[in-house]
Amino acid sequence: MIDPYGRRITYVRVSVTDRCDLRCIYCMAEDMTFLPKREVLSLEELERLCVAFIELGVKKIRLTGGEPLVRRNIMSLIEGLGTRIGEGGLEELTLTTNGTQLARMAEDLARNGVRRINVSLDTLDPERFRQATRWGDIRQVIDGIMAAKAAGLHIKINMVALRGLNEDEFDRMLAWCGQHGFDLCLIETMPMGEIEEDRRDRFLSLDVVRARLRLRWTLKETSYRTGGPARYYEVAETGTRLGFITPLSHNFCESCNRVRVTCTGKMYMCLGQEDSADLRTPLRAGLGDEALKQAILEAISRKPKGHDFVAERLHQAAVPRHMSVTGG
Numbered sequence: 272m273i274d275p276y277g278r279r280i281t282y283v284r285v286s287v288t289d290r291c292d293l294r295c296i297y298c299m300a301e302d303m304t305f306l307p308k309r310e311v312l313s314l315e316e317l318e319r320l321c322v323a324f325i326e327l328g329v330k331k332i333r334l335t336g337g338e339p340l341v342r343r344n345i346m347s348l349i350e351g352l353g354t355r356i357g358e359g360g361l362e363e364l365t366l367t368t369n370g371t372q373l374a375r376m377a378e379d380l381a382r383n384g385v386r387r388i389n390v391s392l393d394t395l396d397p398e399r400f401r402q403a404t405r406w407g408d409i410r411q412v413i414d415g416i417m418a419a420k421a422a423g424l425h426i427k428i429n430m431v432a433l434r435g436l437n438e439d440e441f442d443r444m445l446a447w448c449g450q451h452g453f454d455l456c457l458i459e460t461m462p463m464g465e466i467e468e469d470r471r472d473r474f475l476s477l478d479v480v481r482a483r484l485r486l487r488w489t490l491k492e493t494s495y496r497t498g499g500p501a502r503y504y505e506v507a508e509t510g511t512r513l514g515f516i517t518p519l520s521h522n523f524c525e526s527c528n529r530v531r532v533t534c535t536g537k538m539y540m541c542l543g544q545e546d547s548a549d550l551r552t553p554l555r556a557g558l559g560d561e562a563l564k565q566a567i568l569e570a571i572s573r574k575p576k577g578h579d580f581v582a583e584r585l586h587q588a589a590v591p592r593h594m595s596v597t598g599g
């Protein structure tokens with residue numbers, strides 16, 4: 272699949288649910304209304320959809336949400352997709368999780384072919400964690416991360432940089448990740464969906480954060496890429512990597528190789544644009560997989576050049592949907 276700007280699309284992020292057991296302040300409003308079940312694709316429909324993408328040349332699938340691991344029976348989808356890893360199929364099956372369910376699921380993930388996972392953790396402080404997630408218990412997440420490490424999964428910690436919440440914790444988080452062999456990826460807040468706060472109050476430019484980190488750590492530029500938008504450095508002191516995702520201070524659209532699908536089967540060609548394609552109708556129309564593939568290809572032909580996130584406009588949601596709808 273090649274889009275109008277010559278970019279090869281080999282990566283799909285699939286949001287398997289809009290629900291979550293946490294309510295991170297930058298991601299969701301406290302009283303979120305979730306989708307009615309009938310609108311959400313069944314696990315069988317999600318698998319059919321993923322297989323169509325694989326047959327069209329997708330090499331990497333990331334399951335996300337909401338919280339992917341709170342979806343009932345999610346392991347059956349992971350097991351099904353796990354069988355597609357290998358020659359001519361998927362190169363990687365991975366997921367982004369808040370870690371709360373990992374203690375009981377990490378081994379099954381590893382058994383089904385998952386090798387790397389991203390775990391979101393914005394702070395190491397229990398009180399701040401509760402504040403950031405509105406009611407989360409950090410112990411559960413740390414136990415989950417350690418279970419994933421024990422199961423042999425490679426772990427990358429995602430940390431959203433938030434002024435007034437974790438701006439004094441980057442050194443500590445990097446040291447902790449180094450100690451456990453985890454990579455760390457810092458993320459700028461993105462203007463997605465209405466939340467209670469004004470995002471400008473929380474925005475921290477990662478250019479500033481990187482300059483501060485350089486006072487203490489030796490960061491060597493690398494060409495390492497994971498297929499995502501992060502730019503990576505090697506941290507000489509720890510031997511681990513440090514990535515930066517900077518949609519606002521630097522846009523990363525020129526190398527974009529991915530599309531996203533929501534749990535209702537809406538395909539978004541860009542995280543920061545509203546145009547979407549409905550894949551649920553061809554999925555449920557009983558027309559077979561050719562019609563579904565045609566709908567995917569037609570959507571790819573409409574992939575826009577880039578997003579319009581601008582730091583000055585952070586107070587308005589650039590797109591009305593929350594990150595938990597499209598998946599991070």
Ligand code: SAM
Nearest residue numbers: 298336337338367368369391429460461594599
């Ligand atoms: N629940 C899972 C988790 O938290 O990892 C997966 C879904 S979550 C929406 C995916 C990632 O998006 C998380 O790392 C989260 O921190 C990030 N995220 C959510 N809302 C964001 C926003 N407005 N700006 C930047 N990152 C955001």
Ligand code: SF4
Nearest residue numbers: 291294295298337369
């Ligand atoms: Fe849930 Fe992830 Fe959003 Fe936090 S960032 S509320 S864990 S979906």
